[in-house]
Amino acid sequence: MPVEAIIAPSILSCDFAAFGEGCAKTIEYGADWLHVDIMDGHFVPNMTFGPPVVAKIRQHVEPPAKKMGKGTFDCHMMIAEPKKWVKDMAKAGCNLFCFHYEAAFSTDADSPFETSEKKTTPQGLIRYIHEQGLLAGIALKPGTKVDVLWDILENKEKSELPDMVLIMTVEPGFGGQKFMASELPKIEALRKRYPDLNIEVDGGVGPANIDQAADAGANIIVAGTAVYSANDPAGVIKQLREAVAKRTGKL
Numbered sequence: 001m002p003v004e005a006i007i008a009p010s011i012l013s014c015d016f017a018a019f020g021e022g023c024a025k026t027i028e029y030g031a032d033w034l035h036v037d038i039m040d041g042h043f044v045p046n047m048t049f050g051p052p053v054v055a056k057i058r059q060h061v062e063p064p065a066k067k068m069g070k071g072t073f074d075c076h077m078m079i080a081e082p083k084k085w086v087k088d089m090a091k092a093g094c095n096l097f098c099f100h101y102e103a104a105f106s107t108d109a110d111s112p113f114e115t116s117e118k119k120t121t122p123q124g125l126i127r128y129i130h131e132q133g134l135l136a137g138i139a140l141k142p143g144t145k146v147d148v149l150w151d152i153l154e155n156k157e158k159s160e161l162p163d164m165v166l167i168m169t170v171e172p173g174f175g176g177q178k179f180m181a182s183e184l185p186k187i188e189a190l191r192k193r194y195p196d197l198n199i200e201v202d203g204g205v206g207p208a209n210i211d212q213a214a215d216a217g218a219n220i221i222v223a224g225t226a227v228y229s230a231n232d233p234a235g236v237i238k239q240l241r242e243a244v245a246k247r248t249g250k251l
Ligand SMILES: O=C(CO)[C@@H](O)[C@H](O)COP(=O)(O)O
Pocket: 010, 012, 013, 035, 037, 076, 170, 171, 172, 173, 174, 175, 176, 177, 202, 203, 204, 205, 222, 223, 224, 225, 226
């Protein structure tokens, strides 16, 4: 089954002083999802917001009627201890909890075991996210090789398989950075092995490089600056969608 083109503007570039209305308007402009960047000032050198703010913006955006549907809150957790926040994020209205592979081996505060057994694993974390009723995503920073995903994606246990992989094309932490084309081979390798996988690209993406990202095989497009600094955000969203749909054959 061909993967769908999904456009997920990064609300990090939205006006925080008018956040609720800005998020609602983004959906009206034709976005499918909202990409919600959560940063803890520890995993990345920047801080944003947490579950209380997510709950507030959920009051302005209808939750999705179906899995991965319009209004999905695609929460990109740039935090050092992802497992700790799954339940609170679920309560706040998150739909897809995307953690970083690089943080997946952090301490599991709920584990009854001592020391080394308190570590989570990516597979265990994905299962836990699913148990809380959320979709699970796994993200890779530019410095992390795509090979770390092979074992995770070959898992025979369905509840431990991610619903999406996110390839970062900037160092996570800030909007408005330059797109790193050097990361595209990761997307190509993933698409070659997994034709049905949802692959998200995030960082410096816009009309100038969407063809490269779509050619590599990304079907979920995050764009912050390109959407929110545009005179015609709806036009940019349409342009991004059409570029992906041209490759996938599915709008
Ligand atoms: O996760 C991040 C940055 O850490 C991204 O989601 C950016 O917020 C995307 O913004 P642009 O690079 O498109 O401006």
